[in-house]
Amino acid sequence: MTTEPVDELKPHPETSSLTGTPILEVEDLKMYFPVKSSGFLRRTIGHVQAVDGVSFQVRSGSSLGLVGESGCGKSTTGRLITRLYEPTAGRIEFDGRDIANLSERELHPLRRDIQMIFQDPYTSLNPRHTVGAIVGAPLAIHKVVPKDKILARVQELLEIVGLNPEHYNRYPHEFSGGQRQRIGIARALTLQPKLLVADEPVSALDVSIQAQVVNLLQDLQREFNIAFLFVAHDLAIVRHFCPEIAVMYLGKIVEIGDRETLYARPNHPYTQALLSAVPDVKQAKVGGRRERIRLEGDLPSPINPPSGCRFRTRCPIAQDICARVEPPLLQVGPTHKVACHFPGEVGKHPEKPITPRLLGVDDSGMPDLAAGPATDLPTGPGYSDTWFDLEHNTMGRA
């Protein structure tokens, strides 16, 4: 990691990527889309709470993965970062500057630094433009290189993403899906961005091609020190690509942490269910279906999300407190946060909620004067040096 501060000790190799300087810091980000009534006046009668109070960091040259099922708000989050939407509330600090409420004109120079790769390589390229025009357009718009140098730069970029540089004159339909995704990547790279938001960059591709594109993205990340916000539903690919991963459910982050902890010892029942649902090739040895945590029912409406914990309606371990109080995203390890009243590994969830003392409620979630005032819990992005020790039920320290 090139941007790592020198005054820190060299940490464990796995967590090293979680200590670089953040290039992107998002705090309490919210995106509410209004829902209009069908009456005569079309009043706003509610909001789709697509993203509701999300905080995270992306470190320079590293990757954060956002996973979750459709409707969890991961794509909306990606679009907020690229400012395709203006957030309802919250802070998006990119390279030391809050870009959450900048105007279109103020954003223009920043568009160079934050680029996006889209899911569908078929619809995201203009079929009437040559590949050279598509990849070169950002250069012309931002006037970074003189006109006569654009072609040379385009060919260089095509070469970098593994396409024949002689093909700059061709049109998108002359390429296969994987090649088109490479064109999309070349376009995103044109301006040497510091952050790439990749929204399901490989899910539209064939299996054998997916690996090619993932490897390409990894090579590019290393070579150009690009930070990634990697939005995907494929848990295995996200784990492969991102040292840190956040799991979203219904507009909120329910668990975030380094990949080793998150995949080996997930503490949130939703993360556990998600991981157990992935079909496993290795099951072929045994035959039949794998043991898994089955989730009942469907995703609740984001217009009227359940009270308290949003996952409680489908949660296998929910109790009364879950309906009354929303669990805070509590740090439970050096690089691990979880939003659950009963955090624990599969089968080891505590009998009693661990949060009441922190929140000033009793075990069923009713306000409890005896429990004293609620503790001020850190809610910002990143990790602190102190965390809640699950084994001793106290705030501990490394």
Place this chain on the structure above:
Amino acid sequence: MSDTSTKHDAFLRVEDLRVHFPTADGVVKATDGLSFELARGKTLGIVGESGSGKSVSSSAILGLHRGTRAQVSGQILLEDVDLLQLSDEEMRRRRGLDVAMIFQDPLSAMHPYYTVGNQLVEAYRVHNNVSKKAARTRAIEMLERVGIPQPDRRVDDYPHQFSGGMRQRAMIAMGLINNPGLLIADEPTTALDVTVQAQILDLLQDLQREFNSAIIIITHDLGVVAEMADQVLVMYAGKAVEYGPTKELLVRPEMPYTWGLLSSVPDVTADTDSKLIPIPGNPPSLLNPPSGCAFHPRCPHKDKVPGRLCWTVQPELVPGRQGMGHLKRCHLPDPDQVYALEVLPEFDPELASELAQARIPDPAADAAAGPAAGPAAGTAAGTATPDTADERDAQ
């Protein structure tokens, strides 16, 4: 898996199926000589990438190419009746009754203008001379069976009012409403989220047990195949390149394309520092398929075959090292060793050593093969071990 060798009791038997599409540029051989069979109560997984011919082949079983320019030949024997010899009308009467199909995207596969109930009723009444009311009762019953809450109310909803998972349930209900013996599921969970996918796969298995139907599940996800299928058929460029019992084929694959599929997908437990091993290049053109073995332009192992066999001669689909039930289309003389020594250690070292130990508990062989790769595998291990060790050194 004895049902592959005993031909007479097969419920469905496909022999040398070819689906060719004449175009202005030449004949596109979407399916080119496909054979397989399937017993009642069993599941066949057909795996392949887009353009491999997996969907085209299953559409041919349903006779969906009738009335198009496609030229279909071969035999499709369903309980010893050749579906390709039936008249259009006879085939129509069997569609949805004996063979049903569910599709990838249930939103586009259901008609947006008709209620879910309406579409189920239609599917039932085509093959059963009953009143609308009786058909509606049956539709509600099926919706309930596939786990749709309040089926008597939801029956009057339109497809767009259902969630993705509910729509696929409704689609399954429609497919099974006439209790068909064969259900073809074309990428049934690709458009769904993983937790919903798990629900749908559970449902399919429950229903299979209940109705003892044969299922063909078409997918690109080897994980789905591993958990669902009894037999696997891997397709490439319109042909079967590997075919055998799931336990055999996914644990000891013998065809480099199958290896490529396995190694290009990361595992949720794999080492994150290792790179994915993609299959180089792009899927072949079906108009001008490569000479010899269709996979040779992308095959990293073609140099291990003597001469230029891979360039010139199309390999036959023949039994491999693991017996008659496991067929492969490849010239490699010792695929099991290449797999155990070169392929597996790259993407799953754990399984590599485990597999090797299970096969040869011989410490001498262990030492010869070197520590990283684990011991050499293979039935002819005694003579093969020194060779493979040399091969490793050379790399």
Place this chain on the structure above:
Amino acid sequence: MFAYLVRRIIGGIVLLIVMSLVTFALFFASPVNPADFSCGKNCSPAQKKQTAAALGFDDNFFNQWADFGKGVFVGRDFPDDPKLRETAPETIAHCPAPCLGYSRERTANVTSLIKETLPVSVSLAILAFIIWIVGGVLFGVIAALRRGTIIDRGLVGISLVLYAFPTFFVGLLLYKFVAIKWGWVDIPRYETIADGGITGWASSLILPAITLAVFFMAAYVRMTRAYVIESLSEDYVRTARAKGLPARAVTFKHALRAALTPIVTMAGLDFAGLLGGAIITESVFNYPGLGKLAVQANRDYDLPTLVGLVLLLAAFVIIANIIVDVLYAVIDPRVRLS
């Protein structure tokens, strides 16, 4: 649904008011003074001014527009100028509500001019509409179902040729050959239903209706063909076949229903446009419809008539738009009106 309709109707009325303002403003911006036409070639400036006053053109355009608006609701008397009314009471013309203005050139209220000519245009539009919809959709569906065959190519080819022929040419051909040379029908002259009954009415309109329909039909054949081909390749059509439905049910119940939805939209708007008069066809056949009136008004610079016609056509299109949108929601359950 009801709230939606109310909102749309109010929106339509607002749009009409804005359109009338724009129309007035445009006519005012034109370099030609309409008073010149009424007054004649050898007008002195003083006479011109007087004529302008008599016609009400001397007022500023906003006042004129307000007078016009008042006339629509309560009617008005012409000329507006009280002085002129006193000096020349014989020129006073009463224009009852809904008054769309008074045409000096034709010494008639615009409303009554429209009342005379509208039935001709509406009759023509209805008959042409029936011909082109039935023909266009039928041939389009046949072409789509027989895609790639000679029937398909023939239908598409013919419709392309017909589309390429100018309307006046088709009209003249029909007139010359069918009516005059071969005498298959009478020389076309408009007959009302009251005069000639349904058959008389229809046969009096058949040639201009065909002329008008040919152009639209050619376009609809191609459009229908494209939509049907598209919907035949939809997943749900494949599902319908996979269920074992007979081919007829697949085509008509599943494919066509979806394919015809966009055609309904197009047809509604095209029909509304035609209600405002088919200028060329009416001119060729010399039919006293709105189109012919528009041509004449344009020639004479008959401002009040033109304004009235423009607003009438705008109202037709706006109403058709609302109807089409409601219809769309009736056909497609995914569309929710809100």
